[in-house]
Amino acid sequence: MGNLGHALLVLLIATAAGTRIVSGAQPADPNDLIWFADIDQPAATLMRGAGVPGGFKTAVVSWNVRTPRGSSIEVRLRAHVDAHWTRWYEMGIWSADGTSGTRHSVAGQRDADGEVETDTLALHAVADKFEVQVASHPGASGAAPQLRALAVATSLAPDNGGSVDPPPRGAIAELPVPERSQRIATSPDAKGGGGDSWCSPTSVSMVMAYWAAATGHPQWDVDVAAVADGVYDPVYDGCGNWPFNVAFASEHGLAGFVRQLPSLADVEMLVARGVPVIASIAVKPGELDGSPYPKTEGHLLVIRGFTAAGDVIVNDPYGEPGAVRRVYARAQFSHVWQAGSNGTVYIIAPPDMIRTLR
Template sequence: MSSTAPPTRRDIAYRGFHLPADSATGVVDERGRWTSPPVPVGFAVAEVVPSWTADTPDGCWIEVELRGWHGDAPATEWYLLARWAADDLTVRRTSIPGQRDGDAAVDTDTLVVTGAMVTGWQARVTLCRPAGSPTGPVLRSIGAVATGPALPGPPGAPEPTSSAARGRVLDVPRYSQRLHAGQYPQWGGGGDSWCSPTCTSMVLAYWGLGPTAEHCSWVRPPGPRPVVVHAARHCYDHAYAGAGNWPFNTAYAGLHGVDAFVTRLRSLAEAEAFVAAGIPLIVSAAFRADEVPGLAYDTKGHLMVLVGFTADGDPVLNDPYAPDDDEVRRTVHRQAFEAVWQRGSGGVAYVLRPASVPLPPPPAQANW
C-alpha cells in the first residue's frame, strides 16, 4: 500500500491551438516561424510541458521553444524544447540538454521554472526545410500544460466520479514490451525501455490506426510486433537516449490520424470522464515494488494504459511490463495507484483520440 503523505493541491491548466494548414507553413528561405499569443494561467507556474502534431516531409523538421510570461511581458528567455521530425533519416530527433539559467531549466521534455515569477507561457515553432525543397513542414497543433507547485493542504472539493466509467473496460489490445528485449539497441534495446511506445501502439490499435505493414517492412526479422518497433524508432530521443519523451510519443501518434496531446490530471475521478467517453489514457507513474499491490517491480517512471474501472472504482490497466501479452491486463488498488501516479509524474496523461470522438467537458480550471 502507498505510504501516507501530507495532502497536497496543485493548479493545472492546458491550452492548445489547432492551426489551419495555410496559416502554419509560411516557410521563406528555408525557415518560417509561428508564435502563439501569451497564455496566462492565473497561478504561479512550476513546470510547462509542450506537445504538438505536425507533418515533416523528407529532410524537414520543426523546432519547438517555450518561454515563461508574467503580466504584460516575457519572464524568461526562449528555451528550445525539441528538434523534431517524423522520420530519422536526415534529422536526429532530439531534446536539447544543458539549458539552464537563473530563471528556468530544461529537463528533457519539461520547462522547469527555477527562479523567475511565471504566470503564463508562450510557444514558438520554427519550421525548417532543406535548401531548394519544394515542400515544407506543416504545424497542425501545439499546446502546453502548465502546472503549479505542489502545495500543502487539501486538494479541494472531491471531483464527481463518473458512474458511466464504473464497470467499463475499453477493449484496448494487450502488448508486452518485454517480448522485445534486446532488440534494436540503437533505439533503446526494447525490453525495459519501450513502455511508452508500446502504450502508444496499443492505443493507436484501439482506434484502428497505426503504421501499415508496408511502413514496418524494414523491421527484420519482424519479431513479435513490428508496430511497436516502428513506434520505438520514431519516438526515440537521441539526446535522452530513450523512447519515453512524452511529447515525442504524442507527436508520433498524431502522424496516424489522431488528435494527441500531453496533459496532467488531478485525480482518477478526472480520468473516469475519459473512460466514460470511450477514450483510454496513457499514464505515467513511479513506484517501488509492491507499493501498488500487483505491481511487483521498481520503476523511476513507467507508462501504462488506463483502460477502465471496476464496478468499485479500481483502475484497470494494460501494463506493458508484463512478461507476455496474456498478463498485460491488471487491476490495481485505486488509492495506491492514484498516489504513485500523482507523486511520480504529477498526473501525466497522453490523450489520443480521433477528432470525431469528443473530449469530455473540462473542469473549471481546464486541463484539457
C-alpha cells in the same frame, strides 16, 4: 495538484503574404486547464499565451504535425518571471524522419531562471505567462511541415500524492485495448534500452491499435518496435519523451496532447467516453500491489476501465505477454500517478474527437 491554468491562445502566423493573427480555442469554462489550438498551417508560427491564473512553475509543450521527409519543427518556450522574460528554451526538435538527426531534445539548458528536463521546463520561481515559438524547417524537396495543433500544459507545484481523490463513479465499461508487452525482442540496435525500457512506445502502440480497430483505420495500428524507432530521442537516449510520443501518433493521422489531470475522476470521464488514457507513474517498493515490478522511477501504462469499486483496470506493458492486463487498487494507483508525475497523461484520439476532450 498544481494549477494548470486556462487562457485563450493567439497565434501569429508568418507566411509569404505576411503575418496574421489566428485565435485558439476558447476554454469552455474557468476549469478548462489546457491550451489547445487548431492551426493547420505550413509556416513558422508564434503563439502567445495569456496570463496563467495563480501562475506556474512547470510547462510541457506538445504538438500535432506532419513532417515530410527531411523536414522538421523546432519548438521554443519562454516564461514571464519576476517582471522579466526568460530566454527562449528549446523544448524539442521534431521530425518523423529520425535518420537525419532532426529529432531530439536539447540538453544543457540551465540558467538562473530554470532548466529544461528533456521535455519539461522547470522554473525556479512562479511565472505568470508564457510564449511559444514554432520554427519550420523544410526538407530538401522544399516540402514544409504542416503544424495542426499545439498544446501547453502548465503546473504550479508537484502534488506529491497528497490530494484526495473523489469517490469512484462505479464500474466503467472496460475498453477493448489490445494487450502488448514491451518485453519483446529488442530492435537490432536496442534503441533507448530496448524492449525493457519501451513502456511509452508500447502504450502508444496499444492505444493506436485500439483506435485503428474502433474506427476502421488499419494504418493506425503500428507495432511496438516501429513506435519505439519513431519516438527515439538520441539526446535523452530513450523512447519516453512525452511530446515525441504524442507527435508520433499525430504523424499517422491521430491527434493528441500531454496534460496533467487532478484526479482519477477526470480519467473516468474520458474512459466512459471510449478514450483510453496513457498515464505516467513512479513507484516505490510496496506502493503498487500486483505490479510486475517492485519499483520504477518512471513508467507509462494504459488505463482502460474501472471496476465497480473504482479500482483501475490497466494494460501494463511491463507484464509478460499474456499478463499485461492488471487491476490496481484505486488509492495506490492515484498516489503513484499524482506523486510520480503530477497526474501526467497522454490523450490520443481521432482529430474530430480530440477537440472535445481538452
